[in-house]
Amino acid sequence: MNFLNKVNMFGGTIMAALAAVLGQYWFLFAGFLLCNVADWLSGWMCSCEKGESCSRVGARGIVKKVWYWVVIAIAFYIGFSFERMGQTIGVKLWFMKFVGWFVLANYLVNEIRSILENLVDMNVNVPPFLIKGLKIAADKIDAAAKMGDGKHGE
Template sequence: MKMKLLQEFNYLDTYNAITGVVIVFLSHVFGKYWYLFMVFLALNSIDYVTGWLKSKILKKINSNAGLRGVIKKLGYWIMILVAFIASFFFIQIGAVLGIDLHITTALGYFVLASLSINEMRSIVENLVEAGYDVPKILTKGLEVADNIINQNEE
């Protein structure tokens, strides 16, 4: 009994150590709000799966379309990277010029928010096209959020 209890603590310690290392790594790479990037990654994955599900239900599975979807997701991550690099660049230029440009950090987060809403809307569209009954409040709520985030684009 005592040996089994020790093994369970060993597994728990190992799990905690691995989880801690992963969180420290993510915090180092993505910063304080690393979990927002992980939510976006989860949305990417869910969108891919619901797109595949839709294609399967509609009997329109196409490996080229799936590859295009993966490449599109990679493009989204590149956009986010460019937005945060631009923000970092502006902050550094501002420091050289003696101007506080830390507000440009918002650029990266607005891009992340906009692309996240886009992924959410795509997930809902996939579910609707696959025949699921999606509540109107969800589709309209995402549309409103998209309009608010992107209101200055037009």
Template sequence: MAFLDKYNAIAGSFVAVLTMVFGKHWILFALFLLLNVVDWITGWMKSRIMGKENSVKGWRGVLKKLGYWLMILVAFAASAVFVEIGVTLNIDLGITTLLGYFVLASLLVNELRSIVENFVEAGYPVPKILMNGLEVADKLINDTEE
């Protein structure tokens, strides 16, 4: 029982810290990080299978992932700035919080599509419904046409 108490204390503390840093929807950020790692692994697998391993491309991929996190940071920071400006001007700009979540959603779909593409290029049979579903999600999130 002592083990479970320690486990619960550690797990609870971990979730509390994640909630403090990322808010109540911290799981979205954790999933994005997980997808970053999975995309990197599947990209490496694809390169290995195709005999095209390249450390420079691997580092570019890591830097690209870092850029995604910076993009998320900028989107959420911008929305926080707009909300604060709205408070100063007595205007409700809370809707701008969606800016960060739309960026995160777009990047989540992008990571999922990249993982599926890695599988396809490595020769794995990927269900067509998965590829089509991700394409539809991407269009719904990133559609700019009226």
């Protein structure tokens, strides 16, 4: 019983820290991190099956995942900063807070699609509706992002 209390205390501390740093939607960031790891592992396994695995390619994949996190941080910073600047100068830029969320959603969908593609390459039976559904989600995210470029509906 004492061990379970310690496990619960540790888990609660981790969740509280994540919520404090990442806000109430910390689970989206944690899910993205898990997808990063799963994509890297599935890509590595896929390349091993093809006899193409090497540590340099794996290291490049890890660095690429780290840069995803940098881009996400920049996107959230842009959204936060522009919203605050708008408040300062009296221009309503409340919609800027969604920039980071769009970037996170886009990367999350792409990571999941990549995992599924790796699994298909390893001859794992992946339900087609998952792949089609993620394609639809990616298209919706892209369409929402294009609404502000003045070219939608052309």
